[in-house]
Amino acid sequence: MSLVIADRWFSRKRIDDDITLLWEPHVVPLLRCNIWHIKGRDRDLLIDTGLGVCSLREAAKDLFAKDILAIATHTHYDHIGGFHEFESCAVHRCEAHSLVRPEDATLLSSGFSTDELESMVEAGYVFDRDELILALPHQKFDIASFQIKGAKPKWLLEDGDIIDTGDRHFQVMHLPGHSPGSIGLWEESSGTLFSGDAIYDGPLLDNIPGSNIEDYLNTMEALRKLKVSVVHGGHGQSFGRERFLTLIDSFMTRHGQYA
Numbered sequence: 001m002s003l004v005i006a007d008r009w010f011s012r013k014r015i016d017d018d019i020t021l022l023w024e025p026h027v028v029p030l031l032r033c034n035i036w037h038i039k040g041r042d043r044d045l046l047i048d049t050g051l052g053v054c055s056l057r058e059a060a061k062d063l064f065a066k067d068i069l070a071i072a073t074h075t076h077y078d079h080i081g082g083f084h085e086f087e088s089c090a091v092h093r094c095e096a097h098s099l100v101r102p103e104d105a106t107l108l109s110s111g112f113s114t115d116e117l118e119s120m121v122e123a124g125y126v127f128d129r130d131e132l133i134l135a136l137p138h139q140k141f142d143i144a145s146f147q148i149k150g151a152k153p154k155w156l157l158e159d160g161d162i163i164d165t166g167d168r169h170f171q172v173m174h175l176p177g178h179s180p181g182s183i184g185l186w187e188e189s190s191g192t193l194f195s196g197d198a199i200y201d202g203p204l205l206d207n208i209p210g211s212n213i214e215d216y217l218n219t220m221e222a223l224r225k226l227k228v229s230v231v232h233g234g235h236g237q238s239f240g241r242e243r244f245l246t247l248i249d250s251f252m253t254r255h256g257q258y259a
């Protein structure tokens, strides 16, 4: 199938005075990661960077005026493609190696193993065509040879670390299960959680290479204790407390935790 050339690779939406969401509209939902920009007094935060098919730095240079810390919620390739464009990168200690040397990436569903595909279909993702992007970023782009560039982390994160923008404080929460080094950023004062792929409003992946159900169940229990008012996830729409609790409950039920 021949793909059209996209006019613009990234879309964006202003959430409030400080928070902007960027995403890649021409990417299927499975790989369409939410990229969060948080404006701070002294420095900005960038949470995840998308596939790296196009330069994020260039596309959003008006936003990236300040000193910026780019934080990986985890290192699945749909989240880390743009980290090589940023000097200050942070990732959980457990996944530092795969930020430096990313896992194999594919923009074709035929590039996944049968087991991976099965797990993703079972979770609720649909693969109705081979290509996982619906447009090309430019004429010369070659889907088949796509790979992710590595990036060197400056900061290896651990549970409990505080990320300070000057006027906002985010606590790093280690949320393993989806992947070993998944993290969330929790701002208690506003009840805001940036949750990466630990929890989002869409099919959660708990049976892919590197995921662990036991850890995931513990993560869900830890999340439930937070006085969340809004969750900005790694994929899909943001949601409030009620939906948060529903998503946790349905995960627990699916894994036989409730009668």
Ligand SMILES: [Zn+2]
Pocket (backbone or CB within 6 Å): 074, 076, 178, 179, 197
């Ligand atoms: Zn992921």
